[in-house]
Amino acid sequence: MSIINEFYELSNGVSIPKLGFGTWKIPGGQLAYDATKQAIDLGYRNFDTAKKYENESSIGQAIKDSRIKRKDIFISSKLPPEVMTFQEVLDEFEKSIENLKTDYIDLYLLQAPWPWNDMGNIHDRDNMEVWKAFEKLYKDKKVRAIGVANFGVLDLENVIKDSEISPMVNQIRHFVGFTQPKIMNFCVENNILMEAYSPLATGNLLTHSVIEEIANKYQVTPAQIAIRYCIQHGTLPLPKAIGKEHIEENAKVDFTILPEDMKRLEKLPDTDPDSNIVK
Numbered sequence: 535m536s537i538i539n540e541f542y543e544l545s546n547g548v549s550i551p552k553l554g555f556g557t558w559k560i561p562g563g564q565l566a567y568d569a570t571k572q573a574i575d576l577g578y579r580n581f582d583t584a585k586k587y588e589n590e591s592s593i594g595q596a597i598k599d600s601r602i603k604r605k606d607i608f609i610s611s612k613l614p615p616e617v618m619t620f621q622e623v624l625d626e627f628e629k630s631i632e633n634l635k636t637d638y639i640d641l642y643l644l645q646a647p648w649p650w651n652d653m654g655n656i657h658d659r660d661n662m663e664v665w666k667a668f669e670k671l672y673k674d675k676k677v678r679a680i681g682v683a684n685f686g687v688l689d690l691e692n693v694i695k696d697s698e699i700s701p702m703v704n705q706i707r708h709f710v711g712f713t714q715p716k717i718m719n720f721c722v723e724n725n726i727l728m729e730a731y732s733p734l735a736t737g738n739l740l741t742h743s744v745i746e747e748i749a750n751k752y753q754v755t756p757a758q759i760a761i762r763y764c765i766q767h768g769t770l771p772l773p774k775a776i777g778k779e780h781i782e783e784n785a786k787v788d789f790t791i792l793p794e795d796m797k798r799l800e801k802l803p804d805t806d807p808d809s810n811i812v813k
Contacts, residue, residue, distance in 0.1 A: 548640070612683060613643070618663065640679065681703030683705035730771045754786075758786060
């Protein structure tokens with residue numbers, strides 16, 4: 535079975551395809567439309583965007599034009615992190631719904647635990663107000679699942695302790711050499727699926743000598759090793775690509791990295807050149 539047709543099950547029973555199509559830094563307009571359309575044609579059914587990416591409309595149009603049944607496409611979007619009041623959350627959500635040309639969103643995430651201009655500071659009270667609005671969207675069946683992005687352990691604990699519904703997903707930077715084990719362990723213990731954005735380390739893994747060596751052993755590409763590594767970690771990778779060749783390549787990860795090679799990859803030093811990047 536192709537990885538495109540395999541699923542994780544979220545804590546509420548919702549199924550989500552194990553491989554997603556990331557759209558961070560794909561400009562809205564023809565580029566985002568064409569990339570999304572190509573991905574759909576190649577079998578992708580899981581698409582990740584955000585209001586901040588300014589490409590929701592293009593992605594929504596491509597999905598609509600594909601004529602694939604809405605129930606067969608999984609759409610994720612994110613609330614801008616500077617939105618901090620209950621009503622503002624509901625208003626922003628409606629804008630995303632309109633952009634995406636849909637009646638509901640499959641997964642809605644709070645993009646970060648702090649506004650971009652106050653990165654790293656504590657906004658526990660604000661996050662709880664946002665989360666109450668997320669719970670309302672979920673109860674009103676406007677979304678099928680709710681979660682967060684770029685949340686550390688303390689941020690997650692803050693939301694969980696006073697919430698009626700716990701986050702189902704945490705989307706973070708996760709790739710060979712940068713796995714954030716403390717966050718990962720917490721998510722596993724609390725039945726929170728980790729999505730891995732930038733699984734190729736924004737391209738920096740593609741020329742890594744060890745990854746190239748292992749890729750040659752399996753007769754695959756470094757990108758395919760990096761994506762498969764995330765899947766075998768139990769995370770959901772969201773590789774981004776624009777050209778058809780790379781979009782297709784990223785989905786061909788129906789092989790298994792042997793334990794000895796996983797151990798080699800686990801031992802690689804920190805490969806993250808931009809540990810402060812969030813998306």
